[in-house]
Amino acid sequence: MTASSSADPSLVQDLVDANRILYNEGVLDAFGHVSARHDKRSDRFLLAGNVAPALVEPGDILEFDFDGSPVVDSGRRLYAERFLHAEIYRARPDVMAVVHSHSVAVLPFSVSQQARLRPVCHMSGFLGGGVPVFEIRDTAGLATDLLIRNRELGAALAKTLDRHAVVLMRGHGSTVVAPSIKLAVYRAVYTEVNARVQLQAERLGPITFLTEEEADATAESNEAHVDRPWLLWKAKARSSGI
Amino acid sequence: MTASSSADPSLVQDLVDANRILYNEGVLDAFGHVSARHDKRSDRFLLAGNVAPALVEPGDILEFDFDGSPVVDSGRRLYAERFLHAEIYRARPDVMAVVHSHSVAVLPFSVSQQARLRPVCHMSGFLGGGVPVFEIRDTAGLATDLLIRNRELGAALAKTLDRHAVVLMRGHGSTVVAPSIKLAVYRAVYTEVNARVQLQAERLGPITFLTEEEADATAESNEAHVDRPWLLWKAKARSSGI
Amino acid sequence: MTASSSADPSLVQDLVDANRILYNEGVLDAFGHVSARHDKRSDRFLLAGNVAPALVEPGDILEFDFDGSPVVDSGRRLYAERFLHAEIYRARPDVMAVVHSHSVAVLPFSVSQQARLRPVCHMSGFLGGGVPVFEIRDTAGLATDLLIRNRELGAALAKTLDRHAVVLMRGHGSTVVAPSIKLAVYRAVYTEVNARVQLQAERLGPITFLTEEEADATAESNEAHVDRPWLLWKAKARSSGI
Amino acid sequence: MTASSSADPSLVQDLVDANRILYNEGVLDAFGHVSARHDKRSDRFLLAGNVAPALVEPGDILEFDFDGSPVVDSGRRLYAERFLHAEIYRARPDVMAVVHSHSVAVLPFSVSQQARLRPVCHMSGFLGGGVPVFEIRDTAGLATDLLIRNRELGAALAKTLDRHAVVLMRGHGSTVVAPSIKLAVYRAVYTEVNARVQLQAERLGPITFLTEEEADATAESNEAHVDRPWLLWKAKARSSGI
Numbered sequence: 001m002t003a004s005s006s007a008d009p010s011l012v013q014d015l016v017d018a019n020r021i022l023y024n025e026g027v028l029d030a031f032g033h034v035s036a037r038h039d040k041r042s043d044r045f046l047l048a049g050n051v052a053p054a055l056v057e058p059g060d061i062l063e064f065d066f067d068g069s070p071v072v073d074s075g076r077r078l079y080a081e082r083f084l085h086a087e088i089y090r091a092r093p094d095v096m097a098v099v100h101s102h103s104v105a106v107l108p109f110s111v112s113q114q115a116r117l118r119p120v121c122h123m124s125g126f127l128g129g130g131v132p133v134f135e136i137r138d139t140a141g142l143a144t145d146l147l148i149r150n151r152e153l154g155a156a157l158a159k160t161l162d163r164h165a166v167v168l169m170r171g172h173g174s175t176v177v178a179p180s181i182k183l184a185v186y187r188a189v190y191t192e193v194n195a196r197v198q199l200q201a202e203r204l205g206p207i208t209f210l211t212e213e214e215a216d217a218t219a220e221s222n223e224a225h226v227d228r229p230w231l232l233w234k235a236k237a238r239s240s241g242i
Numbered sequence: 243m244t245a246s247s248s249a250d251p252s253l254v255q256d257l258v259d260a261n262r263i264l265y266n267e268g269v270l271d272a273f274g275h276v277s278a279r280h281d282k283r284s285d286r287f288l289l290a291g292n293v294a295p296a297l298v299e300p301g302d303i304l305e306f307d308f309d310g311s312p313v314v315d316s317g318r319r320l321y322a323e324r325f326l327h328a329e330i331y332r333a334r335p336d337v338m339a340v341v342h343s344h345s346v347a348v349l350p351f352s353v354s355q356q357a358r359l360r361p362v363c364h365m366s367g368f369l370g371g372g373v374p375v376f377e378i379r380d381t382a383g384l385a386t387d388l389l390i391r392n393r394e395l396g397a398a399l400a401k402t403l404d405r406h407a408v409v410l411m412r413g414h415g416s417t418v419v420a421p422s423i424k425l426a427v428y429r430a431v432y433t434e435v436n437a438r439v440q441l442q443a444e445r446l447g448p449i450t451f452l453t454e455e456e457a458d459a460t461a462e463s464n465e466a467h468v469d470r471p472w473l474l475w476k477a478k479a480r481s482s483g484i
Numbered sequence: 485m486t487a488s489s490s491a492d493p494s495l496v497q498d499l500v501d502a503n504r505i506l507y508n509e510g511v512l513d514a515f516g517h518v519s520a521r522h523d524k525r526s527d528r529f530l531l532a533g534n535v536a537p538a539l540v541e542p543g544d545i546l547e548f549d550f551d552g553s554p555v556v557d558s559g560r561r562l563y564a565e566r567f568l569h570a571e572i573y574r575a576r577p578d579v580m581a582v583v584h585s586h587s588v589a590v591l592p593f594s595v596s597q598q599a600r601l602r603p604v605c606h607m608s609g610f611l612g613g614g615v616p617v618f619e620i621r622d623t624a625g626l627a628t629d630l631l632i633r634n635r636e637l638g639a640a641l642a643k644t645l646d647r648h649a650v651v652l653m654r655g656h657g658s659t660v661v662a663p664s665i666k667l668a669v670y671r672a673v674y675t676e677v678n679a680r681v682q683l684q685a686e687r688l689g690p691i692t693f694l695t696e697e698e699a700d701a702t703a704e705s706n707e708a709h710v711d712r713p714w715l716l717w718k719a720k721a722r723s724s725g726i
Numbered sequence: 727m728t729a730s731s732s733a734d735p736s737l738v739q740d741l742v743d744a745n746r747i748l749y750n751e752g753v754l755d756a757f758g759h760v761s762a763r764h765d766k767r768s769d770r771f772l773l774a775g776n777v778a779p780a781l782v783e784p785g786d787i788l789e790f791d792f793d794g795s796p797v798v799d800s801g802r803r804l805y806a807e808r809f810l811h812a813e814i815y816r817a818r819p820d821v822m823a824v825v826h827s828h829s830v831a832v833l834p835f836s837v838s839q840q841a842r843l844r845p846v847c848h849m850s851g852f853l854g855g856g857v858p859v860f861e862i863r864d865t866a867g868l869a870t871d872l873l874i875r876n877r878e879l880g881a882a883l884a885k886t887l888d889r890h891a892v893v894l895m896r897g898h899g900s901t902v903v904a905p906s907i908k909l910a911v912y913r914a915v916y917t918e919v920n921a922r923v924q925l926q927a928e929r930l931g932p933i934t935f936l937t938e939e940e941a942d943a944t945a946e947s948n949e950a951h952v953d954r955p956w957l958l959w960k961a962k963a964r965s966s967g968i
Contacts, residue, residue: 029955031951051957052955054962080947102849104926107927108923108926108930109930111846111923111927111933111934111935112932113931114930143940143943145851145940145946147947170934171846171847199926202930203929242962
């Protein structure tokens with residue numbers, strides 16, 4: 001019996017698959033994490049213990065309260081940044097899943113003093129409301145390790161995220177939220193794709209980005225098709241051999 | 243018995259292979275699609291139901307008329323953009339296959355207000371007549387989801403495509419046409435390769451592109467060798483494990 | 485018995501491995517080719533029939549004379565550009581192997597009117613004497629298909645290659661020569677690596693390239709270690725599953 | 727019995743895994759090497775004989791003294807640059823492992839006359855004290871093969887490395903040091919990741935780099951989690967099929 005046994009086993013399995021998919025699609029590497037809100041207790045969430053996402057098994061999924069404490073103390077080592085998840089679930093009742101990553105194409109936009117990540121194609125309309133950048137120095141000064149190590153930092157990040165789907169974190173990565181695990185995975189993958197395309201497009205001169213209306217309309221269209229990529233990505237991750 | 247049983251089984255198999263090849267070569271991801279004109283009914287075409295290209299099986303291939311309706315209603319969910327295929331087959335009797343993709347290196351050229359995709363090497367001479375960019379705003383305003391959701395949009399895209407082999411779609415991707423499935427796959431792969439090379443070359447200063455005559459001559463030469471890449475790509479896709 | 489049966493079987497096997505390695509390392513794709521001078525007849529060379537490099541088997545290796553004609557007419561379709569190999573072997577008695585490719589990072593340097601491929605690191609000292617660019621328009625005008633289709637074009641290319649190890653071909657690719665198959669493979673791989681590094685370095689401001697003396701010294705050092713990469717690349721290619 | 731039989735077998739195994747991981751993660755290719763200080767003799771170190779890192783087996787690990795001589799003469803061919811390891815271990819008692827690579831994203835920073843590699847994200851805080859560039863011309867003139875072929879060059883490199891974790895080598899690559907094998911692998915991987923991110927960010931305008939304090943704090947945080955990536959990378963390398 002695992003510490004998360006009270007949650008629906010299919011939710012736990014989806015979360016395991018999400019971990020492996022995000023690794024396999026190049027969003028997570030040995031670091032980063034993905035969580036889901038508990039299906040029976042909206043004041044709790046599920047998150048793996050301290051392990052690389054590609055290696056997560058159902059037995060690694062733990063249950064946490066909004067203070068970032070495991071409901072059952074298994075003695076396992078925990079992700080230092082679980083507070084990031086906790087405070088977003090607390091601030092955003094609409095959020096059911098959270099992905100935190102250091103993906104390589106997004107990082108440049110987190111440290112650029114000039115460029116802003118914006119929706120460049122119809123697969124990433126969810127970026128439409130703007131992508132805020134969280135500067136930890138504004139909350140905690142010039143000498144942190146950049147991690148969201150406590151409730152205060154989690155709350156500050158959640159405040160910068162506001163009603164958006166994605167928040168960049170300067171010199172650190174990004175956090176993506178969504179109303180389901182599948183959609184959080186989708187958004188995390190296409191945030192990275194959008195960044196790759198925009199990085200290339202920036203050098204070709206001025207860019208035509210999506211209008212706000214196009215961003216809204218494309219986001220709505222794509223959210224209806226999330227099973228298509230999910231089934232593919234799951235099949236790929238499961239056949240990847242790790 | 244599948245809905246497409248009236249077509250030659252080898253055509254259906256080639257279309258299945260085309261789906262898997264285009265995924266395996268990085269042209270399609272979880273989205274995009276490829277179709278072929280029916281071999282016995284030139285007013286119909288074959289296209290998969292709503293499934294990721296890498297997972298398409300012969301039983302997924304459906305038969306459509308030029309109104310974008312499936313000839314046999316299987317109750318399956320359909321690609322929203324089947325009208326893109328229908329209207330191109332209607333407008334271009336020479337076209338036997340159509341690939342629609344969101345490939346990553348081509349997308350920047352669809353949103354750049356300055357750069358134009360042009361044939362930079364002998365493998366992509368088919369780009370020679372110029373590569374038009376379809377701006378959906380000209381037809382449907384500033385608030386669409388960018389998809390070719392109906393006959394009117396399909397006809398507008400076909401009109402922009404005109405006699406060309408490739409049309410870019412702003413903020414969306416591209417559509418490639420050819421007189422055979424194999425050649426459509428070839429052109430889709432080398433449109434992406436050309437884009438990758440041109441993106442790198444643009445930063446090195448002025449580029450010597452192919453002349454119109456070189457583009458025509460190289461296109462003709464390469465079309466005669468399409469079995470060489472097809473056999474390789476098919477072997478690779480079949481051994482890829484998904 | 486194959487058409488190349490008069491050559492040493494280990495030479496034929498090395499040539500087969502070279503084909504597969506160059507595909508596996510991203511130098512060749514479905515196109516391009518690699519040849520070796522015959523070990524018993526210095527006026528002949530070995531080259532596969534018309535097949536994708538990754539699929540070449542010993543039985544595909546044919547024997548050619550310097551007119552580009554197969555010594556035994558097997559009725560097989562041939563690479564159109566075999567004259568490229570023939571004329572280089574004729575002009576350069578020191579050359580024992582030739583690789584012709586369209587590799588993606590090298591192509592931008594073949595079409596740039598400004599940038600020149602130069603040795604940027606110690607693995608590519610063989611580029612030291614300079615890398616000429618062959619412009620087919622100078623020999624055959626503005627309307628060719630860019631291919632080295634006959635003896636005259638082969639001779640013109642060999643003349644531009646001169647005493648160098650690598651010649652770029654505008655809008656087409658490059659040709660690499662060496663005193664052995666292993667070394668030709670090595671140089672083809674590191675021409676591509678050098679191009680990748682130089683493309684990135686160009687955007688960071690002025691570059692310190694190797695001096696002529698450094699280029700000579702590094703080339704000499706590395707040529708003594710060619711078995712190290714060859715054994716690795718062969719193991720990888722053989723385990724790649726195609 | 728191998729030449730390194732006096733060392734702890736688990737140290738030898740970690741070193742073998744480090745070789746394979748660094749290949750699998752794209753830091754080493756057919757060249758480059760990784761060593762570890764001997765666990766019982768602090769004046770000796772372990773390093774493979776002349777073989778590609780991806781193919782290293784426990785029996786390939788040899789024991790060297792600080793003159794770069796193998797303790798047992800096995801007659802095997804040796805890496806020409808073993809002096810690089812020897813002189814760093816001599817100069818830096820804190821260093822327990824050394825990685826020398828030619829990784830592709832780092833190389834541009836070694837030859838740029840303008841750009842400097844700096845820590846752009848929290849995973850690479852160990853770059854914080856600055857990343858010196860070793861110019862072999864300052865020690866040995868304009869005509870070397872760039873290799874660290876003897877004690878004098880090794881000592882000069884160690885002097886440029888000074889107290890840092892990473893030293894770039896102009897036109898050659900980089901050398902990374904750490905207090906353990908696992909940490910040396912971690913730093914080598916994230917030096918490459920940092921370079922990739924910085925290369926992309928440079929083109930987007932001015933960059934916000936880590937402060938010195940952030941670099942120190944993130945380095946300390948991440949050093950505590952090095953088992954997480956190590957376990958993943960080891961599993962991947964072992965399942966990679968070479």
